[in-house]
Amino acid sequence: MPLGLDRELVLIAEDDLANQALLARLLERAGYRSFAVGDGREALHAAMEEHPDLILLDIGLPAMNGLDVCRRLRADPRTVALPIILVTGQTESRHVVAGLDAGADDFVRKPYDEAELMARVRSVLRLARVTAEMVGAHGVIAALANAVEAKDAPTELHCQRLAGFAHQLGMRAGLEPQDLKGLVFGALLHDIGKIGVSDTILTKAGPLTALEWDAMRQHPIIGERIAEPLASASRFAPIIRSHHERWDGQGYPDRLQGEQIPFGARIVGLVDAYDAIIHDRPYRAARTVGAALEEIRRLAGVQFDPELARLFVEIVERDREEGRVPGIRGLEALRAAV
Numbered sequence: 656m657p658l659g660l661d662r663e664l665v666l667i668a669e670d671d672l673a674n675q676a677l678l679a680r681l682l683e684r685a686g687y688r689s690f691a692v693g694d695g696r697e698a699l700h701a702a703m704e705e706h707p708d709l710i711l712l713d714i715g716l717p718a719m720n721g722l723d724v725c726r727r728l729r730a731d732p733r734t735v736a737l738p739i740i741l742v743t744g745q746t747e748s749r750h751v752v753a754g755l756d757a758g759a760d761d762f763v764r765k766p767y768d769e770a771e772l773m774a775r776v777r778s779v780l781r782l783a784r785v786t787a788e789m790v791g792a793h794g795v796i797a798a799l800a801n802a803v804e805a806k807d808a809p810t811e812l813h814c815q816r817l818a819g820f821a822h823q824l825g826m827r828a829g830l831e832p833q834d835l836k837g838l839v840f841g842a843l844l845h846d847i848g849k850i851g852v853s854d855t856i857l858t859k860a861g862p863l864t865a866l867e868w869d870a871m872r873q874h875p876i877i878g879e880r881i882a883e884p885l886a887s888a889s890r891f892a893p894i895i896r897s898h899h900e901r902w903d904g905q906g907y908p909d910r911l912q913g914e915q916i917p918f919g920a921r922i923v924g925l926v927d928a929y930d931a932i933i934h935d936r937p938y939r940a941a942r943t944v945g946a947a948l949e950e951i952r953r954l955a956g957v958q959f960d961p962e963l964a965r966l967f968v969e970i971v972e973r974d975r976e977e978g979r980v981p982g983i984r985g986l987e988a989l990r991a992a993v
């Protein structure tokens with residue numbers, strides 16, 4: 656971009672002109688754009704209006720001090736996440752504490768060590784970028800997960816419980832953080848394709864006709880298609896598509912067998928079946944945890960990956976012995992996984 660508008664923009668709020676110039680030079684040299692204001696009120700106004708990526712905020716500003724500016728920025732939804740580094744000549748730790756309590760992300764003392772100051776700028780901006788991406792991704796995933804639950808009311812909270820179980824089993828099976836994240840997203844969204852299946856079929860109390868089953872069996876394929884535009888879909892779309900496959904090759908939609916089934920889909924298929932057994936469904940009443948575990952043992956190597964089935968039974972039994980509710984709630988899992 657010729658004007659460098661893709662470079663991050665830093666607002667310098669500093670009343671000392673020599674310091675303003677020094678900071679501007681340092682930032683320019685490090686590849687950032689910057690602009691400066693000289694008092695607290697202007698700083699507040701510029702932070703709201705100019706959409707900087709970061710503010711270097713002096714505490715001892717005229718008109719409104721930096722701590723008050725910081726609190727005001729944190730109280731406004733438009734700037735609640737704006738990265739703020741407080742800059743001050745005061746060296747006592749109570750000032751540092753007051754600054755961080757006011758909502759600053761970091762704190763730099765004058766006179767600056769230039770390399771340290773720029774390292775802090777980079778680190779705060781990096782964290783802000785990661786957070787923004789995560790909030791965006793979480794928001795979309797959580798909204799879609801809510802859409803499935805709104806459509807398929809009897810399974811309320813099913814997806815969240817499932818994400819909790821899946822996370823627990825995935826950890827136990829030794830998945831890496833990135834794969835755990837994909838697993839949790841896959842668990843939350845596994846039934847998203849039910850949006851494309853008629854309500855009459857989803858809530859039918861009696862057995863489904865052959866035609867109705869055909870429509871029901873489309874949901875993993877519809878789900879995969881819905882999830883495809885999401886960032887990092889490659890990590891969880893295969894889970895959505897294959898969560899009804901069976902170890903013996905008798906599942907759907909692709910009749911995959913054994914280790915052909917993506918690992919995350921084997922996990923979600925297993926915990927999905929477990930959760931379905933222990934909760935009421937339109938077509939039958941809930942059964943006990945003991946009965947569910949027995950069923951999982953019986954179907955290990957038939958419907959389920961035998962090693963995962965063994966690990967999962969162990970997890971649930973240990974949780975029961977220790978008086979814990981098996982699985983952690985899905986949104987906690989989501990936070991833990993990213």
Ligand SMILES: [Fe+2]
Nearest residue numbers: 845846898899
């Ligand atoms: Fe499903």
